[in-house]
Amino acid sequence: MAVSSVAAQPRPSLLSRLSESRNALGFGFMLPAAVLLLVFLTYPLGLGVWLGFTDARIGRSGIFIGIENYQYLWNDSVFWLSVFNTLLYTISASILKFALGLWLALILNENLPFKSFFRAVVLLPWVVPTVLSAIAFWWIYDSQFSILSWALQQMGLIDHRINFLGDPTNARASVIAANVWRGIPFVAITLLAGLQTIPQSLYEAATLDGATRWQLFRYVTLPLLTPIIAITMTFSVLFTFTDFQLIYVLTRGGPVNATHLMATLSFQRGISGGQLGEGAAIAVAMIPFLLAAILFSYFGLQRRKWQQGGRD
Amino acid sequence: MASVAIGDVYKSFGTVEVLHGVSVNINDGEFVTLVGPSGCGKSTLLRMIAGLEKISRGQIAIGERVVNNVAPKERDVAMVFQNYALYPHMTVAENMAFSLMLKGVSKAESDAGVQRAAEILGLLPLLTRYPRQLSGGQRQRVAMGRAIVRDPQVFLFDEPLSNLDAKLRVQMRAEIKELHQRLKTTTVYVTHDQIEAMTMADKIVVMHDGIVEQIGPPLELYDRPNNLFVASFIGSPAMNLIKGEIGTDGSPSFRGSGGISLPLAAAPAVANAHPVVLGIRPEHLRLSPDQGIPVTVVVVEPTGSEIQVIGRTAGGDEIVANFRERHSFTPGETIRLAAEPGLIHLFDGKTGTRFETRTGW
Numbered sequence: 001m002a003v004s005s006v007a008a009q010p011r012p013s014l015l016s017r018l019s020e021s022r023n024a025l026g027f028g029f030m031l032p033a034a035v036l037l038l039v040f041l042t043y044p045l046g047l048g049v050w051l052g053f054t055d056a057r058i059g060r061s062g063i064f065i066g067i068e069n070y071q072y073l074w075n076d077s078v079f080w081l082s083v084f085n086t087l088l089y090t091i092s093a094s095i096l097k098f099a100l101g102l103w104l105a106l107i108l109n110e111n112l113p114f115k116s117f118f119r120a121v122v123l124l125p126w127v128v129p130t131v132l133s134a135i136a137f138w139w140i141y142d143s144q145f146s147i148l149s150w151a152l153q154q155m156g157l158i159d160h161r162i163n164f165l166g167d168p169t170n171a172r173a174s175v176i177a178a179n180v181w182r183g184i185p186f187v188a189i190t191l192l193a194g195l196q197t198i199p200q201s202l203y204e205a206a207t208l209d210g211a212t213r214w215q216l217f218r219y220v221t222l223p224l225l226t227p228i229i230a231i232t233m234t235f236s237v238l239f240t241f242t243d244f245q246l247i248y249v250l251t252r253g254g255p256v257n258a259t260h261l262m263a264t265l266s267f268q269r270g271i272s273g274g275q276l277g278e279g280a281a282i283a284v285a286m287i288p289f290l291l292a293a294i295l296f297s298y299f300g301l302q303r304r305k306w307q308q309g310g311r312d
Numbered sequence: 313m314a315s316v317a318i319g320d321v322y323k324s325f326g327t328v329e330v331l332h333g334v335s336v337n338i339n340d341g342e343f344v345t346l347v348g349p350s351g352c353g354k355s356t357l358l359r360m361i362a363g364l365e366k367i368s369r370g371q372i373a374i375g376e377r378v379v380n381n382v383a384p385k386e387r388d389v390a391m392v393f394q395n396y397a398l399y400p401h402m403t404v405a406e407n408m409a410f411s412l413m414l415k416g417v418s419k420a421e422s423d424a425g426v427q428r429a430a431e432i433l434g435l436l437p438l439l440t441r442y443p444r445q446l447s448g449g450q451r452q453r454v455a456m457g458r459a460i461v462r463d464p465q466v467f468l469f470d471e472p473l474s475n476l477d478a479k480l481r482v483q484m485r486a487e488i489k490e491l492h493q494r495l496k497t498t499t500v501y502v503t504h505d506q507i508e509a510m511t512m513a514d515k516i517v518v519m520h521d522g523i524v525e526q527i528g529p530p531l532e533l534y535d536r537p538n539n540l541f542v543a544s545f546i547g548s549p550a551m552n553l554i555k556g557e558i559g560t561d562g563s564p565s566f567r568g569s570g571g572i573s574l575p576l577a578a579a580p581a582v583a584n585a586h587p588v589v590l591g592i593r594p595e596h597l598r599l600s601p602d603q604g605i606p607v608t609v610v611v612v613e614p615t616g617s618e619i620q621v622i623g624r625t626a627g628g629d630e631i632v633a634n635f636r637e638r639h640s641f642t643p644g645e646t647i648r649l650a651a652e653p654g655l656i657h658l659f660d661g662k663t664g665t666r667f668e669t670r671t672g673w
Contacts, residue, residue, distance in 0.1 A: 201397035204364050209411035209462075210385040219410070223401040 051280035058274040069281035078257050079282065082265040086289075088172065089261060090240045093179045097236055098229075100180065101187025106217075108188065109195045119192070126185035134249035137178040141165050141250065165251050168258035175259050178246050183239065187232055194228030195221065234297030241290060262286050313498050314375035314388075314465040315340045316361060321370035323356055323522075330356055332522045333370070338500060338515075343492050345501045347509035348519035349545070355470055357519070358502045362391050362468050374465055390459035391468040394475065396451045398443040398458075405430075405439040408457045429460040432491070449480045456491070467492075469501040473508065485511060506546050510534070518542050540664040543591050543657060549620065549632045551591045555661065560584040566658075570627025572605050574651075580658065580667035587661025594620070596655040597633040604650030607631050609641045623647070 018024045052069055056062030073079045108119055125133060140147055141164035149161040164174045198221065206220050244263040247253060253260035253268060260268075262282055270279015316338040323331035331353045338344045346354040359365040361372055363384030371378050379387050390411075398407050405426050412422040430436045433453045443451055452472060459467055469488070473481045489512050492499050503509055509516050510530045518525040518533065518541070525545075526538040537543035543551045556568035564579030566572075566588065574590070582588075597604075607623035610630075614620075619635045633649055641647065658667040 199395065199397065201393045201395055202399060204362075205391070205393060205397040205458075206399075206410070207364070207384050208362060208389065208391050209458075210414045215414060220399065 048280045049284055051276055052284040054277045056276040056280075058271075058276060062277055065277070069278050070285070072278065073281060073285065078260070079265065079285075081257050082253075082260045082262050082282075083285075085172070085257075085259060086241060086261045086263075086286075089176060089179070089243070089259075090237060093176050093183065093240050094233065094237050096176070096180045097183045097187050097240075098233055101184050101232075102191055102229075104184060104188040105191035105195055106221075108192050119189070122188055123185050125182050126189075130182065130245040131249055133182055134178065134246045137174075137181075137246075138250055141174050166255055168255055171251055171255055171259050175247055175250055178250065179240060179243060182246070183236060186239075187236055190232040191225065191228060194225050194232075198224050230297055230300040234293065234300070237293050237297075238290060241293065242286070313340050313496065315342075316466060316498060316500065317373040318357070318361070319371050319373070321357070321360065321372060322368045323353070323360060323365065324368045329368075330522050331368075334519070334522075334524050335370075336517050336524065336527060338498060341496045341498055343489070343499045343501065343512060343514045344517060345503055345509040345513040345515075346517045346519055347503055347506055347545075348525075350504055351521075352519040353522040354502045354504075354517075354519050358391075358468050358470055358500060361466070361500060362389055363387050388462075388465040389468055390462045390464040390466075391470065392452075392455045392459055392472045394471040396443075396455040396472075396475075398451055398454055400443050403440050403442055404435060404446070404454050404457075407443070407454055408435075408461045411458070411462050425461045425463075426457075429457045432460065432494070433457050448476050449484060452476065452484060453487075456488070460491075460495070463497075465498065467497050467499040469499065471502055471504065473503070474505070481508075488512065507548060510546070516546075518545060520545075536666070537591075537657065538666055540589060540591075540659050543659065543666075547593060549594050549634070551593050551657070552597075552629075552631050552633075553659075554590045554592075554625070554629045554631070556588060556590060557661070558582055558584065558586045558588050566590050568605075568625070568627055568629065570625050570629075572625060572627060574605070576658075580660075582660075588667070589659040589661050589664075591657035591659060592651045593655065594632045594634040595636075596652045597631070597649040598652065599635070599639065600648045600650035602648065604648045605631070606646055607633075607649050609643050609645045609647060611643065612641045614638075621647075623649070 012020075051062075053064055053066060054062035055065050055068070104122060108115070108122065112118060139145065143161060143163050143166055146161065146164060148164075149158070152158045153161070163170060165171045202220050202224075203216055206216050211219065242263055243261060244267065247259055247261055247264045248267070251259045253264045257265075262285065266279045266282035266286075268279075269275050269282060273279070316336075318334060318336040318338075321331055321334045322329065334353070334357060336344070336346075346357060348354050356365055360367050361374075363379065363382065367380050371380050373379065374387055374389070399410065402410065408426045408429060409422045412425055417425070426439070427436075430439055433456060435450075435453055435457055438446065438450060438454070443454065446454065452475075455472070472488075473484050476484060485508055488501075492512075501508075501512060513530055515527065516530055516533050517527050520541050526533055526542045528536075533542060533546050537546060537551075540553065544553060554568050554572070556566050556572065558576075558579050559565040559567050559573070560579050560582075561584055564576040566574045566576055568574075568590065580586075580588075605625055607625055609621055609623050611622040612619065613622070617636075619637075619639060619641075621633045621635070621639075621641055623631050623633065625631060631649065659665065660667060
């Protein structure tokens with residue numbers, strides 16, 4: 001009886017069968033994200049790589065020319081200067097951002113009066129659009145009207161105005177300083193969040209164990225913060241390496257290419273100069289460096305043994 | 313090892329005073345528990361002994377030395393925290409050796425110290441594990457190991473067993489007590505669990521709302537609670553407390569609601585109809601064919617070793633009685649419960665303090 005009544009049921013419709021299938025549902029739910037990634041990430045990346053192998057210009061689709069663009073760049077001193085600049089910019093800015101950001105995070109983690117006010121203030125450089133803060137820095141670094149030169153002159157520390165952006169060394173230091181100013185909040189706030197996950201009782205236990213303030217930092221704070229530091233600095237390095245806006249507003253790569261980064265050079269050659277293929281090749285040349293940074297962080301980020309749960 | 317003298321200590325957080333003058337003397341080698349409901353200030357007091365909280369007023373001395381202005385690390389105390397506070401990035405051995413390393417003790421000496429402590433606590437097979445890889449009981453033991461390694465003047469325990477399950481708690485309770493008997497280090501142990509306090513301590517300090525209610529050996533607190541708070545806090549199931557008044561007209565008696573009247577051999581020196589609270593421990597009640605308080609049985613809970621009866625008097629007071637013998641009661645049945653003579657407590661209904669009239673019973 002029971003068997004026959006089951007057999008008599010009508011076959012479920014295709015739609016309801018699909019809605020029962022885990023595979024079909026999974027595919028369906030993934031589709032929107034996959035489409036977004038394909039259209040806005042994979043396609044532009046693929047197009048960029050392809051353009052690097054062509055002699056495309058603005059208004060001309062170009063033909064495949066193999067690695068000619070890369071051969072040209074290999075012998076191009078400006079390209080190598082931009083690589084050097086990018087590495088210098090990334091490494092020095094990242095180190096400064098890490099040191100100052102960690103210091104700021106440690107201060108903000110103390111029980112200061114107006115704590116939340118200061119935390120909000122620290123975020124400001126991060127909230128202001130980069131172009132706007134870059135324009136502000138442009139004025140600060142202006143050869144005629146620089147407030148820094150003026151202030152130092154008033155204090156009697158210098159006797160002539162500093163040529164911030166006109167001199168190669170000064171220009172490099174200036175753009176790095178601007179980048180550090182802008183990047184500190186990200187590092188400081190992320191590390192602060194990490195600091196707040198360290199239980200107070202660990203500090204109390206270490207205090208009773210006889211640790212000084214430096215030993216508390218060295219043996220409790222720093223090791224427990226390492227995973228957060230790895231994530232934060234990976235992102236910070238990636239942001240810095242691909243920086244464009246600050247340089248473009250402040251120096252456009254000058255003076256004499258002294259502050260040209262790979263990103264700005266790529267834009268200058270590809271868009272301003274119209275050599276799409278060559279610009280794309282420079283952009284593609286950034287990929288090995290970024291991959292190296294990601295691999296570095298991948299190994300740095302690997303869960304340390306003490307973070308793993310369960311039995312060994 | 314050292315004694316600890318807490319003299320009239322006050323503690324305020326901002327404008328809120330949480331300790332209102334606490335004095336406790338802890339002898340050298342003694343195991344003292346601070347017990348009380350949450351918020352009574354017992355953990356604050358412990359943290360003040362450790363030096364993690366400043367002393368607002370009064371003084372604390374460890375041994376001969378007043379430690380009010382002595383840094384925590386100079387006090388030579390070791391603390392076991394409720395959440396164990398093990399360093400997650402260090403192995404068990406490193407956790408235990410940390411304080412020795414900070415002191416600059418040689419590797420060999422520190423290894424020997426860790427080895428000795430690990431042996432005492434049965435941690436030898438776990439020395440290379442990380443805290444994440446340990447069970448709750450093992451972590452607890454590592455936390456104690458960390459304290460033992462330092463061989464401090466005083467051990468401080470801050471509710472160390474409250475994160476463990478019931479069975480493990482009983483086991484660790486015995487282990488800590490055994491450890492104390494072996495090491496004989498002065499120990500201050502904070503708990504909200506009066507059973508822990510009763511079973512482990514040489515001396516119990518009952519705290520409530522920032523003051524000390526009573527200090528004494530466990531059984532003294534149980535047998536002669538100073539006031540209603542201690543009477544109701546110490547003992548499980550709790551002491552039966554029945555409100556009523558003293559009758560001094562004619563022979564002295566206790567008159568409760570619902571027409572309960574119990575003769576008293578001697579009445580405290582108060583006026584007729586003075587409000588009092590009568591206290592009887594559940595195990596001090598016995599079945600009586602004709603005397604005592606008539607009680608309607610509500611719930612019967614046999615635990616195997618004893619039978620617990622929850623009943624209600626005519627006046628609506630709930631009464632719990634424990635019997636070692638096996639009786640069979642049915643809910644709704646009326647039984648009469650009489651108190652063992654000499655085991656009745658009488659408290660002033662106005663102030664809650666104990667009337668010392670026991671000899672007259």
